Amino acid sequence: MHRGHLPAEMIVGERRMESVVVDFRQDEAGDWIMRLACGHERHVRHDPPWTVREWVLTPEGRAAWIGRSMPCPACVAGAD
Numbered sequence: 001m002h003r004g005h006l007p008a009e010m011i012v013g014e015r016r017m018e019s020v021v022v023d024f025r026q027d028e029a030g031d032w033i034m035r036l037a038c039g040h041e042r043h044v045r046h047d048p049p050w051t052v053r054e055w056v057l058t059p060e061g062r063a064a065w066i067g068r069s070m071p072c073p074a075c076v077a078g079a080d
Helices: 059-063 073-078
Strands: 016-026 032-036 041-043 069-071
Touching: 016 073
Parallel strands: none
Antiparallel strands: 016 032, 016 069, 032 041
8 A cells, every 4th residue: 555655754963864664565586675755665574583574474564564764774875
């Protein structure tokens, strides 16, 4: 479910920039990717024992993240 572009919340002074999760998609390998309101995307893999994100495996788990704020490494990298 895509809720359109929501405004991105960014904290520039601390070099921490966050954006709102608007949707999910899968890449060609089947890994889940968050679509963020800022226009960037972020992989959210469940790859135990290194990364445990069991919530990404179910539609209900992913839906719970829609509308939540998430750090965006791409925004931080592009910030001046």
